[in-house]
Amino acid sequence: MELTKRIEEIVSNYNDRLPFSGAIFIQNEKKIFEKGFGYANRSEHLPITTRTRFGMASGCKIFTSVAICQLVEKEIITFDTCIKDCLDISFQHFHPSITIHHLLTHTSGIPDYFDEEVMSDFEELWKAVPMYSIQSPNDFLPMFQDQQMKFQPGSKFSYSNAGFILLGLIVEKMTGITFQEYVKENIFQVCEMTDSGFFRMDQLPERTALGYIDHEDGTWRTNIYSVPIIGGPDGGAFTTVLDLAKFWNGLFDRKLLGKEYVDKLLSPYVKNEGLCYGYGVWMAVENDEVLKYFIFGYDPGVRVHSSVNKKTKIQSHILSNIEQSVIPIVTGIDQLFSEKSRTL
Template sequence: MNNNGAINKIRKIQDSIQFSGTFYAKSMEHILTGSYGFANRSEKIKNQTNTRYAIASGCKIFTSVAICQLVEKGKISFDTKVKNCLDIDFPHFDEGVTIHHLLTHTSGIPDYFDEDEMNDYEELWVSTPMYHIRMLHDFLPLFENRKMKADVGSSFHYNNAGYIVLGLIVEHVSGLAFSDYIEQFIFQKAGMADSGYFEMDELPERVALGYIEKPNGGWKTNVYSLPAKPASDGGAYVTAKDMITFWDALMNHQLLTEEMTRTLLRSRAEVIEDIFNGYGGYMETNQNGVVKYILMGYDPGVNFRAVHYPDIYLTIVVCSNESEGAYDMIKGIENAIL
């Protein structure tokens, strides 16, 4: 399909769902991009192609790449036990928990936000002021003294706390603050000039505020709904184009060697039929191998989806500054292009 035909289909999707955000699709032959809605509703500042969006758990892959880089340098291995690479006491954690278990969400450690027990991420900050959550260590009181959720090495169970622990490992092994490490060894190496771990009370230019719809149909920002600073389990700010740049850098082996890139992207645990999890996120498979790699992120006022089709080298990124819409938009773009 030509670009005009695809854009017309995408506009129809936007008309039906009133999407707020930016999409960017890149293949060997085509580039499609567009933006809708407002980065700031009260000031009527529109979202633009270069608007920066929070992407929630969509940035867990940055943590995974950082760990893989440290493995390449021989600082740690995937079989390294948490107790041997951190000087933090987790009194109830199984001593057999390894980096591999944390990466694959099979560690069994307690989560600070367990979606089986809690529906709304905002509930976390009723008793714990979110403006105090600015460093990885600030998350520890939320889970460090809780008992194991499941046996180590058990089946896949999505776990945010595991990625906080991975971030602490990056800090301990590298000697850098987690955000400094990611910005130096991933963002700068990949050429992601607009991405960063920005504090919500010190946001730079071109950042979209996140919006949550209220029961009465009005809107509020998510300033009281998220930690003050993004962490190793999610929340970094990117442009849609920067995430295209990230996939290009990853698949062209600018961030990891070819062998380690394969390790990052290899399927590890089946989540549901034909959907597997690896060190780098989800992937859809068929009898011939990986159809596409999938990144996703959901927070109050944040919605993110990205897919990369390795065989046809197509990458699609959708960033939204509302709680919903990215999934519908990316499925529509996939249908329009494919």
């Protein structure tokens, strides 16, 4: 009870510009904390619960990475396979030595359709390209395929949404089905993530939170025109905090991949600003030891942070439907459990 109270205090003290709106689920061998805050639909005053579905933005890049690792495990491709050898698409300026490993680790050097190093407003993209026209990975190609390389493959890290679009195209090419259908059949269904999916923004199912964009004058709007109409390999799936726990459990229980490929997915390959990156997953590392695995993402009206502490096995899953960082809550929860472990 004391622990629950302290977590609720962390959330209530978080109130920056807006109070927290979202769901939080924390567990190790058993449930530690589970609660929804705010509204999934403000107009109808529908409250958020832990069964509410939220967009997860780039947080779902880990699903793309798992899909690729599954194809490698089946010996359909390798991590060293060059994209020129598995996609019959013209990339006239792309370096011929770009591999799947480069794409997975954001070290390919290809141009990005949304370069987060120089761009900050995701909505700006859809002024030139209607968001309703982006319905498959292939639809993204005109936005980057004829541009120049940013750097030599493997020479440095540069976060690339376009790289994961290419990974999704590879999944489609090698399996003969859509990327969304592959993830549904080989990840969501395997992990019994019954509330997760790639839902169209104009056909959202029950218990789905609308994403909200709040303005300084107190008005707001939803994010329906601010993101692609359906998500894909670089982001945009919907899930719940309970399903996120099912995903991590399925991964560690080897329902998705054998031990060798779970280890490959979760190995630190590159460093960036004090963190390490594996295949679609970030890692907090200290003295060359991995402390925590985590994914995060943000879109207009979307925030997600989902983590697993390697030592304590504590999982912390946070989904939000407002444009406000959840990092203060993440930090507060991490500090709380760090203090608790020192007193045990």
